Amino acid sequence: xxxxxxxxxxxxxxxxxxxxxxxxxxxRKENDGSVTVGITDHAQSALGDLVYVELPxxxxxxxxxxxxxxxxxxxxxxxxxxxxxxVVVEVNEELSDDPEKINADPYGDGWIVxxxxxxxxxxxxxxxxxxxxxxxxxxxx
Amino acid sequence: MGLKTPLYDxxxxxxxxxxxxxxxxxxxxYGSQKEEHHAVRRDAGMFDVSHMTVVDLGxxxxxxxxxxxxxxDVSKLARPGKAxxxxxxxxxxxxxxxxxxxxxxxxxxxxVVNAATREKDLDWIRRHAQDFGxxxxxxxxxxxxxxxxxxxxxxxxxLIDAHWREQALALAPFSACYAGEWFVARTGYTGxxxxxxxxxxxxxxxxxxxxxxxxxxxxxxxxxxTLRLEAAMNLYGNDMDESVSPLESGLEWTVxxxxxxxxxxxxxxxxxxxxxGGLRRFVGLLLEDKGILRGHQRVAVDGxxxxxxxxxxxxxxxxxxxxxxxLPAGAQESAKVDIRGxxxxxxxxxxxxxxxGKVRIDV
Numbered sequence: 303x304x305x306x307x308x309x310x311x312x313x314x315x316x317x318x319x320x321x322x323x324x325x326x327x328x329x330r331k332e333n334d335g336s337v338t339v340g341i342t343d344h345a346q347s348a349l350g351d352l353v354y355v356e357l358p359x360x361x362x363x364x365x366x367x368x369x370x371x372x373x374x375x376x377x378x379x380x381x382x383x384x385x386x387x388x389v390v391v392e393v394n395e396e397l398s399d400d401p402e403k404i405n406a407d408p409y410g411d412g413w414i415v416x417x418x419x420x421x422x423x424x425x426x427x428x429x430x431x432x433x434x435x436x437x438x439x440x441x442x443x
Numbered sequence: 444m445g446l447k448t449p450l451y452d453x454x455x456x457x458x459x460x461x462x463x464x465x466x467x468x469x470x471x472x473y474g475s476q477k478e479e480h481h482a483v484r485r486d487a488g489m490f491d492v493s494h495m496t497v498v499d500l501g502x503x504x505x506x507x508x509x510x511x512x513x514x515x516d517v518s519k520l521a522r523p524g525k526a527x528x529x530x531x532x533x534x535x536x537x538x539x540x541x542x543x544x545x546x547x548x549x550x551x552x553x554x555v556v557n558a559a560t561r562e563k564d565l566d567w568i569r570r571h572a573q574d575f576g577x578x579x580x581x582x583x584x585x586x587x588x589x590x591x592x593x594x595x596x597x598x599x600x601x602l603i604d605a606h607w608r609e610q611a612l613a614l615a616p617f618s619a620c621y622a623g624e625w626f627v628a629r630t631g632y633t634g635x636x637x638x639x640x641x642x643x644x645x646x647x648x649x650x651x652x653x654x655x656x657x658x659x660x661x662x663x664x665x666x667x668x669t670l671r672l673e674a675a676m677n678l679y680g681n682d683m684d685e686s687v688s689p690l691e692s693g694l695e696w697t698v699x700x701x702x703x704x705x706x707x708x709x710x711x712x713x714x715x716x717x718x719x720g721g722l723r724r725f726v727g728l729l730l731e732d733k734g735i736l737r738g739h740q741r742v743a744v745d746g747x748x749x750x751x752x753x754x755x756x757x758x759x760x761x762x763x764x765x766x767x768x769x770l771p772a773g774a775q776e777s778a779k780v781d782i783r784g785x786x787x788x789x790x791x792x793x794x795x796x797x798x799x800g801k802v803r804i805d806v
Binding site: 378 | 460475476665669733737757783
Protein backbone atom coordinates (compact mmCIF):
# COMPACT_ATOMS: atom_id res chain seq x y z
CA UNK A 303 0.00 0.00 0.00
CA UNK A 304 1.16 3.54 -0.63
CA UNK A 305 1.59 6.82 1.13
CA UNK A 306 -2.06 7.79 0.65
CA UNK A 307 -2.49 5.75 3.81
CA UNK A 308 -1.04 8.20 6.25
CA UNK A 309 -3.99 9.42 8.24
CA UNK A 310 -6.28 8.92 11.15
CA UNK A 311 -8.99 6.44 12.07
CA UNK A 312 -7.03 3.92 14.10
CA UNK A 313 -9.84 3.34 16.48
CA UNK A 314 -10.82 -0.19 15.49
CA UNK A 315 -9.56 -3.28 17.28
CA UNK A 316 -6.83 -5.21 15.49
CA UNK A 317 -7.33 -8.98 15.31
CA UNK A 318 -4.83 -10.56 17.68
CA UNK A 319 -4.09 -13.66 15.57
CA UNK A 320 -2.67 -11.78 12.57
CA UNK A 321 0.71 -10.33 11.60
CA UNK A 322 1.04 -6.96 9.87
CA UNK A 323 3.28 -5.01 7.46
CA UNK A 324 4.21 -1.36 7.26
CA UNK A 325 2.39 -1.32 3.93
CA UNK A 326 -0.84 -2.14 5.78
CA UNK A 327 -1.23 -5.75 4.70
CA UNK A 328 -2.19 -8.48 7.17
CA UNK A 329 -1.19 -12.15 7.16
CA ARG A 330 -2.75 -15.16 8.85
CA LYS A 331 -0.90 -18.46 9.31
CA GLU A 332 -3.19 -21.34 8.33
CA ASN A 333 -2.95 -24.89 9.68
CA ASP A 334 -1.80 -26.31 6.34
CA GLY A 335 1.29 -24.08 6.26
CA SER A 336 -0.17 -21.56 3.82
CA VAL A 337 -0.83 -17.92 4.70
CA THR A 338 -3.87 -15.79 3.91
CA VAL A 339 -3.24 -12.13 3.07
CA GLY A 340 -5.42 -9.03 2.92
CA ILE A 341 -5.27 -5.32 3.66
CA THR A 342 -5.99 -3.82 7.06
CA ASP A 343 -9.02 -1.91 8.21
CA HIS A 344 -6.87 1.22 8.32
CA ALA A 345 -5.98 0.68 4.66
CA GLN A 346 -9.53 0.12 3.44
CA SER A 347 -10.74 3.13 5.38
CA ALA A 348 -8.08 5.39 3.90
CA LEU A 349 -8.71 4.14 0.37
CA GLY A 350 -12.46 4.57 0.55
CA ASP A 351 -15.02 2.57 -1.42
CA LEU A 352 -13.20 -0.14 -3.38
CA VAL A 353 -14.34 -0.55 -6.97
CA TYR A 354 -11.84 -2.94 -8.56
CA VAL A 355 -9.30 -5.53 -7.49
CA GLU A 356 -6.65 -6.91 -9.83
CA LEU A 357 -5.72 -10.37 -8.54
CA PRO A 358 -2.61 -12.43 -9.30
CA UNK A 359 -2.73 -15.75 -11.17
CA UNK A 360 -2.81 -19.07 -9.36
CA UNK A 361 0.72 -20.54 -9.24
CA UNK A 362 2.25 -17.11 -9.72
CA UNK A 363 5.52 -16.78 -7.84
CA UNK A 364 5.82 -13.80 -5.52
CA UNK A 365 8.87 -12.06 -4.12
CA UNK A 366 8.73 -10.73 -0.60
CA UNK A 367 7.55 -7.09 -0.83
CA UNK A 368 6.91 -7.53 -4.56
CA UNK A 369 3.68 -6.33 -6.17
CA UNK A 370 0.99 -8.93 -5.69
CA UNK A 371 -2.34 -7.27 -6.43
CA UNK A 372 -3.82 -3.85 -7.13
CA UNK A 373 -6.77 -2.44 -5.23
CA UNK A 374 -8.58 0.50 -6.78
CA UNK A 375 -10.95 2.73 -4.87
CA UNK A 376 -13.10 5.61 -6.02
CA UNK A 377 -10.06 7.75 -5.24
CA UNK A 378 -6.94 5.93 -6.42
CA UNK A 379 -5.14 2.73 -7.35
CA UNK A 380 -2.79 1.17 -4.79
CA UNK A 381 -0.42 -1.75 -5.02
CA UNK A 382 -0.69 -4.57 -2.54
CA UNK A 383 2.69 -6.13 -1.75
CA UNK A 384 3.41 -9.73 -0.85
CA UNK A 385 4.34 -9.86 2.83
CA UNK A 386 6.37 -12.99 2.18
CA UNK A 387 7.87 -14.85 -0.79
CA UNK A 388 5.92 -17.82 -2.09
CA VAL A 389 3.45 -19.16 -4.61
CA VAL A 390 -0.18 -18.10 -5.02
CA VAL A 391 -2.41 -21.06 -4.22
CA GLU A 392 -5.80 -19.34 -4.08
CA VAL A 393 -7.30 -15.94 -4.86
CA ASN A 394 -10.56 -14.48 -3.61
CA GLU A 395 -12.52 -14.55 -6.88
CA GLU A 396 -15.54 -13.00 -5.18
CA LEU A 397 -13.69 -9.70 -5.09
CA SER A 398 -14.01 -9.46 -8.87
CA ASP A 399 -17.74 -8.91 -8.58
CA ASP A 400 -17.79 -7.42 -5.12
CA PRO A 401 -14.62 -5.50 -4.26
CA GLU A 402 -16.47 -3.78 -1.42
CA LYS A 403 -16.13 -6.99 0.59
CA ILE A 404 -12.75 -5.51 1.51
CA ASN A 405 -14.45 -2.43 2.96
CA ALA A 406 -17.10 -4.44 4.76
CA ASP A 407 -14.90 -7.19 6.20
CA PRO A 408 -11.19 -6.57 5.59
CA TYR A 409 -10.02 -9.41 7.89
CA GLY A 410 -12.66 -11.93 6.80
CA ASP A 411 -14.60 -12.08 3.51
CA GLY A 412 -12.30 -9.38 2.13
CA TRP A 413 -9.18 -11.57 2.12
CA ILE A 414 -7.22 -11.26 -1.12
CA VAL A 415 -4.84 -14.19 -1.68
CA UNK A 416 -3.57 -17.36 -0.07
CA UNK A 417 0.15 -17.99 -0.47
CA UNK A 418 2.28 -21.09 0.06
CA UNK A 419 5.38 -19.43 1.53
CA UNK A 420 8.83 -20.40 0.28
CA UNK A 421 10.42 -19.03 3.43
CA UNK A 422 9.76 -19.30 7.14
CA UNK A 423 7.02 -16.91 8.18
CA UNK A 424 8.71 -16.39 11.52
CA UNK A 425 11.75 -14.93 9.76
CA UNK A 426 9.71 -12.43 7.69
CA UNK A 427 9.67 -8.73 8.53
CA UNK A 428 6.23 -8.63 10.11
CA UNK A 429 4.69 -6.83 13.06
CA UNK A 430 2.67 -8.15 15.96
CA UNK A 431 -0.74 -6.51 16.56
CA UNK A 432 0.73 -4.34 19.32
CA UNK A 433 3.62 -3.22 17.12
CA UNK A 434 1.29 -2.41 14.22
CA UNK A 435 -0.96 -0.43 16.54
CA UNK A 436 2.05 1.59 17.70
CA UNK A 437 3.03 2.06 14.06
CA UNK A 438 -0.46 3.43 13.28
CA UNK A 439 -0.38 5.68 16.33
CA UNK A 440 2.93 7.14 15.14
CA UNK A 441 1.43 7.95 11.74
CA UNK A 442 -0.88 10.38 13.46
CA UNK A 443 1.91 12.42 14.99
CA MET B 444 -1.59 23.10 8.06
CA GLY B 445 -3.55 24.57 5.20
CA LEU B 446 -6.14 27.31 4.95
CA LYS B 447 -9.46 26.60 6.61
CA THR B 448 -12.92 27.47 5.36
CA PRO B 449 -15.59 28.74 7.81
CA LEU B 450 -16.98 25.17 7.77
CA TYR B 451 -13.80 23.42 8.89
CA ASP B 452 -15.20 22.50 12.33
CA UNK B 453 -18.39 21.13 10.74
CA UNK B 454 -16.30 18.85 8.53
CA UNK B 455 -14.32 17.49 11.47
CA UNK B 456 -17.47 17.00 13.53
CA UNK B 457 -18.99 15.00 10.65
CA UNK B 458 -15.95 12.71 10.58
CA UNK B 459 -14.56 13.99 7.28
CA UNK B 460 -11.30 12.72 5.91
CA UNK B 461 -9.43 15.95 5.18
CA UNK B 462 -6.93 16.50 2.35
CA UNK B 463 -4.94 19.39 0.97
CA UNK B 464 -6.59 20.95 -2.07
CA UNK B 465 -4.90 24.00 -3.55
CA UNK B 466 -3.54 24.95 -0.14
CA UNK B 467 -6.86 24.42 1.65
CA UNK B 468 -7.78 21.70 4.15
CA UNK B 469 -10.86 20.25 2.50
CA UNK B 470 -13.11 17.22 3.10
CA UNK B 471 -12.59 14.47 0.52
CA UNK B 472 -15.31 12.24 1.97
CA TYR B 473 -17.30 11.88 5.18
CA GLY B 474 -18.37 8.25 4.93
CA SER B 475 -18.89 6.29 1.74
CA GLN B 476 -18.01 8.41 -1.28
CA LYS B 477 -20.35 6.34 -3.44
CA GLU B 478 -23.25 7.08 -1.10
CA GLU B 479 -22.44 10.79 -1.25
CA HIS B 480 -22.44 10.58 -5.04
CA HIS B 481 -25.80 8.80 -5.11
CA ALA B 482 -27.29 11.30 -2.66
CA VAL B 483 -26.68 14.06 -5.20
CA ARG B 484 -27.99 12.06 -8.16
CA ARG B 485 -31.11 10.90 -6.30
CA ASP B 486 -31.94 13.52 -3.66
CA ALA B 487 -29.74 16.31 -2.33
CA GLY B 488 -26.15 16.79 -1.23
CA MET B 489 -24.02 19.78 -0.27
CA PHE B 490 -20.42 20.77 -0.81
CA ASP B 491 -18.32 23.35 0.96
CA VAL B 492 -16.80 25.31 -1.92
CA SER B 493 -15.76 28.29 0.19
CA HIS B 494 -12.19 27.81 -1.01
CA MET B 495 -13.18 29.13 -4.43
CA THR B 496 -12.20 32.69 -5.24
CA VAL B 497 -14.92 35.32 -5.65
CA VAL B 498 -13.97 38.56 -7.39
CA ASP B 499 -16.29 41.53 -7.89
CA LEU B 500 -15.60 44.01 -10.68
CA GLY B 501 -16.92 47.53 -11.00
CA UNK B 502 -16.36 50.67 -12.99
CA UNK B 503 -17.87 52.26 -16.08
CA UNK B 504 -15.92 50.14 -18.55
CA UNK B 505 -16.33 46.77 -16.82
CA UNK B 506 -18.34 45.29 -19.69
CA UNK B 507 -15.71 46.37 -22.25
CA UNK B 508 -13.03 44.92 -20.00
CA UNK B 509 -14.70 41.53 -19.64
CA UNK B 510 -15.41 41.33 -23.37
CA UNK B 511 -11.65 41.71 -23.85
CA UNK B 512 -10.55 39.49 -20.95
CA UNK B 513 -12.81 36.46 -21.54
CA UNK B 514 -13.26 34.13 -24.52
CA UNK B 515 -17.02 33.96 -24.11
CA ASP B 516 -18.95 37.17 -24.71
CA VAL B 517 -20.26 38.78 -21.54
CA SER B 518 -22.63 40.92 -23.60
CA LYS B 519 -24.74 37.74 -23.82
CA LEU B 520 -25.77 38.48 -20.23
CA ALA B 521 -28.93 40.34 -21.17
CA ARG B 522 -29.93 41.36 -17.67
CA PRO B 523 -28.67 41.40 -14.09
CA GLY B 524 -28.58 37.94 -12.53
CA LYS B 525 -27.57 36.05 -15.65
CA ALA B 526 -24.46 33.84 -15.58
CA UNK B 527 -21.99 32.65 -18.20
CA UNK B 528 -19.30 29.93 -18.22
CA UNK B 529 -16.09 30.95 -19.94
CA UNK B 530 -12.36 30.48 -20.25
CA UNK B 531 -9.78 33.18 -19.56
CA UNK B 532 -6.98 32.79 -22.10
CA UNK B 533 -3.37 33.77 -22.60
CA UNK B 534 -2.39 35.51 -25.85
CA UNK B 535 -1.31 32.11 -27.21
CA UNK B 536 -4.73 30.59 -26.49
CA UNK B 537 -3.63 28.59 -23.45
CA UNK B 538 -6.23 28.46 -20.69
CA UNK B 539 -5.38 30.47 -17.57
CA UNK B 540 -8.57 29.34 -15.85
CA UNK B 541 -12.22 28.55 -16.40
CA UNK B 542 -14.77 30.56 -14.46
CA UNK B 543 -18.36 31.68 -14.12
CA UNK B 544 -19.18 35.36 -14.56
CA UNK B 545 -22.41 36.80 -13.13
CA UNK B 546 -23.90 40.10 -14.13
CA UNK B 547 -24.83 42.06 -11.00
CA UNK B 548 -26.70 45.36 -10.78
CA UNK B 549 -25.52 48.67 -12.19
CA UNK B 550 -22.78 47.43 -14.47
CA UNK B 551 -21.01 45.38 -11.81
CA UNK B 552 -19.95 41.78 -12.42
CA UNK B 553 -18.88 38.86 -10.24
CA UNK B 554 -16.35 36.19 -11.19
CA VAL B 555 -15.97 32.84 -9.42
CA VAL B 556 -12.59 31.34 -10.24
CA ASN B 557 -10.70 28.26 -9.06
CA ALA B 558 -8.93 28.18 -5.70
CA ALA B 559 -5.70 26.63 -6.95
CA THR B 560 -5.26 29.38 -9.58
CA ARG B 561 -6.27 32.28 -7.34
CA GLU B 562 -2.98 34.17 -7.33
CA LYS B 563 -2.20 34.03 -11.04
CA ASP B 564 -5.82 34.80 -11.93
CA LEU B 565 -5.89 37.88 -9.71
CA ASP B 566 -2.54 39.06 -11.10
CA TRP B 567 -3.78 38.65 -14.67
CA ILE B 568 -7.15 40.29 -14.01
CA ARG B 569 -5.62 43.25 -12.13
CA ARG B 570 -2.95 43.78 -14.77
CA HIS B 571 -5.51 44.14 -17.55
CA ALA B 572 -8.14 45.88 -15.42
CA GLN B 573 -5.86 48.89 -15.01
CA ASP B 574 -6.17 49.80 -18.69
CA PHE B 575 -9.94 49.93 -18.34
CA GLY B 576 -10.10 51.68 -14.98
CA UNK B 577 -11.93 48.66 -13.52
CA UNK B 578 -11.92 48.04 -9.75
CA UNK B 579 -11.08 44.49 -8.66
CA UNK B 580 -12.44 43.51 -5.28
CA UNK B 581 -11.79 40.00 -3.92
CA UNK B 582 -14.62 38.85 -1.66
CA UNK B 583 -12.71 36.51 0.63
CA UNK B 584 -15.22 37.23 3.43
CA UNK B 585 -17.83 35.15 1.60
CA UNK B 586 -18.42 31.45 2.11
CA UNK B 587 -19.96 29.28 -0.59
CA UNK B 588 -22.12 26.18 -0.26
CA UNK B 589 -23.22 24.20 -3.34
CA UNK B 590 -26.52 22.37 -2.74
CA UNK B 591 -27.05 19.90 -5.57
CA UNK B 592 -29.52 17.22 -6.56
CA UNK B 593 -33.10 16.81 -7.79
CA UNK B 594 -34.48 17.81 -4.38
CA UNK B 595 -31.73 20.31 -3.49
CA UNK B 596 -33.65 23.52 -4.14
CA UNK B 597 -36.78 22.29 -2.39
CA UNK B 598 -34.79 21.31 0.70
CA UNK B 599 -32.61 24.43 0.77
CA UNK B 600 -35.51 26.81 0.10
CA UNK B 601 -36.75 26.30 3.66
CA LEU B 602 -33.68 28.26 4.80
CA ILE B 603 -34.38 31.29 2.66
CA ASP B 604 -36.40 34.09 4.21
CA ALA B 605 -39.97 34.00 2.90
CA HIS B 606 -39.51 37.45 1.44
CA TRP B 607 -37.06 36.11 -1.19
CA ARG B 608 -37.95 32.45 -1.35
CA GLU B 609 -40.26 32.54 -4.35
CA GLN B 610 -37.87 34.61 -6.37
CA ALA B 611 -35.06 32.17 -5.60
CA LEU B 612 -37.20 29.16 -6.53
CA ALA B 613 -38.20 30.87 -9.78
CA LEU B 614 -34.60 31.29 -10.94
CA ALA B 615 -33.93 29.84 -14.39
CA PRO B 616 -30.79 27.72 -14.89
CA PHE B 617 -27.64 29.84 -14.98
CA SER B 618 -29.33 32.72 -13.19
CA ALA B 619 -28.83 34.25 -9.76
CA CYS B 620 -30.48 36.65 -7.35
CA TYR B 621 -29.86 38.22 -3.99
CA ALA B 622 -31.78 36.86 -1.02
CA GLY B 623 -30.91 39.34 1.69
CA GLU B 624 -27.18 39.01 2.21
CA TRP B 625 -27.12 35.73 0.31
CA PHE B 626 -26.42 35.42 -3.38
CA VAL B 627 -28.25 32.38 -4.74
CA ALA B 628 -27.25 31.01 -8.17
CA ARG B 629 -28.87 28.13 -10.02
CA THR B 630 -25.51 26.73 -11.09
CA GLY B 631 -23.34 23.79 -10.13
CA TYR B 632 -20.70 21.27 -11.00
CA THR B 633 -22.52 17.96 -10.75
CA GLY B 634 -24.89 17.68 -13.72
CA UNK B 635 -27.85 18.00 -11.37
CA UNK B 636 -30.20 20.84 -10.55
CA UNK B 637 -29.35 22.93 -7.53
CA UNK B 638 -27.98 26.15 -6.15
CA UNK B 639 -24.62 27.60 -5.32
CA UNK B 640 -25.14 29.91 -2.38
CA UNK B 641 -22.68 32.70 -1.56
CA UNK B 642 -23.15 33.95 1.95
CA UNK B 643 -21.30 35.83 4.71
CA UNK B 644 -18.74 33.57 6.38
CA UNK B 645 -20.44 34.16 9.72
CA UNK B 646 -23.65 32.54 8.42
CA UNK B 647 -21.94 29.49 7.01
CA UNK B 648 -21.87 27.15 10.03
CA UNK B 649 -25.51 27.59 11.05
CA UNK B 650 -26.60 27.33 7.42
CA UNK B 651 -24.68 24.07 7.02
CA UNK B 652 -26.30 22.70 10.18
CA UNK B 653 -29.74 23.75 8.98
CA UNK B 654 -29.18 22.09 5.60
CA UNK B 655 -28.16 18.90 7.42
CA UNK B 656 -31.38 19.10 9.41
CA UNK B 657 -33.30 19.61 6.14
CA UNK B 658 -31.99 16.27 4.88
CA UNK B 659 -29.13 17.45 2.69
CA UNK B 660 -26.17 15.04 2.78
CA UNK B 661 -22.66 16.44 3.29
CA UNK B 662 -20.48 15.48 0.32
CA UNK B 663 -16.74 15.80 -0.14
CA UNK B 664 -14.42 16.62 -3.00
CA UNK B 665 -14.28 12.93 -3.92
CA UNK B 666 -17.97 12.78 -4.83
CA UNK B 667 -17.71 16.20 -6.44
CA UNK B 668 -15.08 14.76 -8.77
CA THR B 669 -17.03 11.63 -9.77
CA LEU B 670 -20.18 13.71 -10.28
CA ARG B 671 -18.50 16.28 -12.51
CA LEU B 672 -16.73 13.50 -14.44
CA GLU B 673 -20.06 11.80 -15.19
CA ALA B 674 -21.41 15.20 -16.27
CA ALA B 675 -18.28 15.65 -18.45
CA MET B 676 -17.47 18.98 -16.86
CA ASN B 677 -13.81 19.86 -17.19
CA LEU B 678 -11.54 20.19 -14.18
CA TYR B 679 -8.88 22.86 -14.51
CA GLY B 680 -5.37 21.46 -14.08
CA ASN B 681 -6.50 17.99 -15.18
CA ASP B 682 -8.47 18.41 -18.39
CA MET B 683 -6.97 21.71 -19.46
CA ASP B 684 -4.26 24.15 -18.46
CA GLU B 685 -2.07 26.86 -19.97
CA SER B 686 -0.58 24.43 -22.50
CA VAL B 687 -3.85 23.77 -24.35
CA SER B 688 -6.60 25.89 -25.86
CA PRO B 689 -10.36 25.51 -25.47
CA LEU B 690 -10.46 24.10 -29.01
CA GLU B 691 -8.62 20.98 -27.83
CA SER B 692 -10.42 20.78 -24.50
CA GLY B 693 -14.01 20.27 -25.58
CA LEU B 694 -14.72 23.91 -24.83
CA GLU B 695 -15.12 25.49 -28.24
CA TRP B 696 -18.78 26.00 -27.34
CA THR B 697 -17.63 28.56 -24.76
CA VAL B 698 -15.70 30.62 -27.31
CA UNK B 699 -17.85 33.39 -28.79
CA UNK B 700 -16.54 33.92 -32.33
CA UNK B 701 -19.34 36.36 -33.10
CA UNK B 702 -19.33 39.29 -33.32
CA UNK B 703 -16.19 38.94 -35.43
CA UNK B 704 -14.91 42.38 -34.47
CA UNK B 705 -14.74 41.61 -30.73
CA UNK B 706 -11.09 41.49 -29.83
CA UNK B 707 -10.49 39.19 -26.86
CA UNK B 708 -7.21 37.93 -25.46
CA UNK B 709 -6.24 34.76 -27.32
CA UNK B 710 -8.57 35.30 -30.27
CA UNK B 711 -5.77 35.52 -32.86
CA UNK B 712 -4.17 32.32 -31.59
CA UNK B 713 -7.46 30.41 -31.61
CA UNK B 714 -8.24 31.56 -35.16
CA UNK B 715 -4.80 30.44 -36.29
CA UNK B 716 -5.27 27.02 -34.62
CA UNK B 717 -8.64 26.59 -36.26
CA UNK B 718 -7.28 27.56 -39.67
CA UNK B 719 -4.30 25.21 -39.34
CA GLY B 720 -6.57 22.26 -38.47
CA GLY B 721 -5.34 18.93 -37.14
CA LEU B 722 -6.68 19.72 -33.68
CA ARG B 723 -6.77 16.97 -31.11
CA ARG B 724 -10.21 15.67 -30.14
CA PHE B 725 -11.44 15.88 -26.58
CA VAL B 726 -13.71 12.88 -26.02
CA GLY B 727 -15.48 10.69 -23.52
CA LEU B 728 -14.28 7.11 -23.09
CA LEU B 729 -16.12 4.09 -21.70
CA LEU B 730 -13.93 1.20 -20.60
CA GLU B 731 -15.15 -2.07 -22.11
CA ASP B 732 -12.63 -4.31 -20.34
CA LYS B 733 -12.10 -4.71 -16.60
CA GLY B 734 -10.19 -2.09 -14.64
CA ILE B 735 -10.35 1.61 -13.87
CA LEU B 736 -9.30 4.43 -16.18
CA ARG B 737 -7.14 7.08 -14.52
CA GLY B 738 -5.65 10.41 -15.51
CA HIS B 739 -2.39 10.32 -17.52
CA GLN B 740 -2.90 6.81 -18.86
CA ARG B 741 -1.81 6.49 -22.48
CA VAL B 742 -4.53 5.96 -25.08
CA ALA B 743 -3.41 4.14 -28.23
CA VAL B 744 -5.53 4.77 -31.32
CA ASP B 745 -5.02 2.60 -34.42
CA GLY B 746 -3.48 4.61 -37.24
CA UNK B 747 -3.69 7.90 -35.38
CA UNK B 748 -1.05 7.68 -32.64
CA UNK B 749 -1.24 8.15 -28.92
CA UNK B 750 -3.44 10.35 -26.78
CA UNK B 751 -3.88 10.66 -23.04
CA UNK B 752 -6.61 10.40 -20.45
CA UNK B 753 -7.03 13.74 -18.71
CA UNK B 754 -9.53 12.57 -16.06
CA UNK B 755 -10.67 9.07 -15.37
CA UNK B 756 -12.27 7.01 -12.69
CA UNK B 757 -15.14 4.90 -11.54
CA UNK B 758 -18.66 6.06 -12.34
CA UNK B 759 -20.97 5.13 -9.46
CA UNK B 760 -24.06 5.77 -11.60
CA UNK B 761 -22.93 3.50 -14.45
CA UNK B 762 -20.94 1.04 -12.29
CA UNK B 763 -18.36 1.27 -15.08
CA UNK B 764 -15.15 3.18 -15.59
CA UNK B 765 -15.26 6.36 -17.68
CA UNK B 766 -12.79 9.03 -18.70
CA UNK B 767 -12.20 12.24 -20.56
CA UNK B 768 -9.30 12.04 -22.99
CA UNK B 769 -7.42 14.10 -25.54
CA LEU B 770 -6.87 12.02 -28.70
CA PRO B 771 -5.01 12.66 -31.95
CA ALA B 772 -6.89 14.20 -34.86
CA GLY B 773 -8.75 11.64 -36.94
CA ALA B 774 -9.05 9.26 -34.04
CA GLN B 775 -11.33 6.25 -34.39
CA GLU B 776 -14.30 5.29 -32.24
CA SER B 777 -12.37 2.65 -30.39
CA ALA B 778 -9.09 2.86 -28.53
CA LYS B 779 -6.79 0.91 -26.25
CA VAL B 780 -5.85 2.29 -22.86
CA ASP B 781 -2.55 1.34 -21.25
CA ILE B 782 -3.50 0.26 -17.73
CA ARG B 783 -0.26 -0.73 -16.00
CA GLY B 784 1.06 -2.31 -19.21
CA UNK B 785 -2.17 -4.06 -20.16
CA UNK B 786 -3.97 -2.66 -23.23
CA UNK B 787 -7.65 -2.43 -22.31
CA UNK B 788 -10.41 -1.78 -24.86
CA UNK B 789 -12.33 1.48 -24.59
CA UNK B 790 -15.03 3.07 -26.72
CA UNK B 791 -15.40 6.74 -27.63
CA UNK B 792 -18.82 7.88 -26.42
CA UNK B 793 -20.73 11.15 -26.58
CA UNK B 794 -20.75 13.26 -23.42
CA UNK B 795 -22.15 13.86 -20.89
CA UNK B 796 -22.23 10.33 -19.52
CA UNK B 797 -24.93 11.22 -16.99
CA UNK B 798 -27.18 14.23 -16.67
CA UNK B 799 -30.08 14.93 -14.31
CA GLY B 800 -29.95 11.44 -12.88
CA LYS B 801 -30.19 9.74 -16.28
CA VAL B 802 -27.55 7.67 -18.06
CA ARG B 803 -27.01 9.29 -21.44
CA ILE B 804 -24.79 6.71 -23.16
CA ASP B 805 -25.23 3.11 -24.30
CA VAL B 806 -23.42 0.91 -21.81
